[in-house]
Amino acid sequence: MNVSLSLTQYPFVLHPRNIHNSPYNFEALIKAYPALAPFVQKNQHDNLTIDFSVNEAVIALNRALLILHYRVGYWEIPTNYLCPPIPGRADYIHHISDMLDAGNHKEGIVGLDIGVGANCIYPILGAQIYGWRMVGADIDKAAVAAAQSNVDLTPKLETKIQIRHQSNNAHIFHGIIKEGEYYHFTMCNPPFHASKEEAEKGTLRKLKNLHGIKSLAHNFGGQANELWCNGGESLFIKRMIKESVGFKNQVGWFTTLVSKKEHLPKIYKQLQKLKAQYSTVTMEQGNKQSRFVAWNFKP
Known part of the structure; x- marks a missing residue:
């Protein structure tokens, strides 16, 4: 079983500019893909849907959404890599846009x-x-190659997106942000868990809630670096904050998702x-709430 972590059907109440606030138009999606x-x-309400526990179905839906709404030629992910819920990912982008507009950034935005x-x-x-x-x-390296392939599948993206390999697992920004570069923002969806066992328990909990599945027979969607790291989310973000000081003049806003609100006090501390200015942006998605923390070191 290759279980996707993109398990929840939208629409939720998303950002006002998020086109996924309306129910999926499956007729249009099928026409596109x-x-x-x-x-x-x-489903039991006679509405069109897919089985969100079937990895191939979620990938097909994502591909259709990207083709129909985001003018992507094609999109693919290797087996056992995360298949993201596109509506929620779009929300992060829209909220960053709001943050940038508040700073009067209108054109030429560059993000990492x-x-x-x-x-x-x-x-x-x-x-x-x-x-x-x-x-x-x-x-x-495999993720970098696949990401580059997804850029190459839509020729117009080649002038807008660069993919870079971080060769040192002790670094986050070092080796990626080059001398003379400026980014209006950085973003990150950090590893949620502190271990493989913790990640598997979280996935199994979602599956049991969805379809009563009681075991994971094989690998599930997500590689080690996508789902867990030593110390988990909190330590990873604290490392990111500490390293960000060295790039304070090359980045307008550093941001990261924080999946577990109980980690916020440690992050704020x-x-x-480090004397950063910071704020937390809450994103409402129906019964689910997510958030990202944004910070900089401007006087």
Whole structure:
């Protein structure tokens, strides 16, 4: 079983500019990507949907969404890599746009996605929604190759997106942000968990809630660097904050998702220790709430 972590059907109440606030138009999606059709079925309310526990169905839906709404020629991810929920990922992009507009940044925006992953979803959305130029960085060579392939599948993206390999797992920004470069923002969806066992428990909990599945027979969607790291999310973000000081003049806003709100006090303490200005942006998604922390070191 190759289980995707993109398990929840939208729409939720998303950012006002998020086009996924309306129910999925499966007729239009199938027209854009006919291979989606075998996965579409009616639920108990006689509405069209897919089985979100079937990895192939979620990948087909994502591909259709990207083709229909984001003008992507094609999109692919290797087996066992994360398949992201596109509506929620688009929300992060829209909220960053709001933050940049508040600073009167209108054109020529350049962003950096730390941990771009094989799916390359944030650079694709940033480029296609707002015309931003994006750099995506990852420590996983296979993910870097897959992300570059996804850029190459849509020729217009080649001028907007660069993919870079982080060769040193002790670094986050070092080796990626080059001398003379300036980024209006950085973004990151950090590893959630502190271990493989913790990650598997979290995935199994979602699956049991969805379909009563009681075990994971094989690998699930997500590689080690995507799902867990030593110390988990909190330590990774604290490392990112500490390293960001060295790039304070090359980045307008550093941002990162924080999946577990109980980690916020530790993150705030690190930001205060380093005398950063910071804020937390809450993103409402129906019954689910997510958030990202943004900071800089401007006087």
